[in-house]
Amino acid sequence: MRQATGPIMARxxxxxxxxxxxxxxxxxxLRSKLVxxxxxxxLRKLPDGRFTTRL
Known part of the structure; x- marks a missing residue:
């Protein structure tokens, strides 16, 4: 997650x-582990289903 440039999907x-x-x-x-x-x-889950680190 930290290597990503922005919010990412479980896929x-x-x-x-x-x-x-x-x-x-x-x-x-994997998706359930992220949840x-x-x-x-x-982590933080955005309304569109993407995940990102907590800020």
Missing amino acids: EVGEVVGVHISVKAKLEP RLVDRGW
Whole structure:
């Protein structure tokens, strides 16, 4: 997240960490992990579904 130039989608995170993004069953667990990080205050989720670091 910190290497990104701006807010990014879960799909882009999956590409960087090596998750098969073409398979929805592989992408959804990653998305839920990102949402858990939002709940813990580590990330921020924008209304359009993109994620960014907390400022």
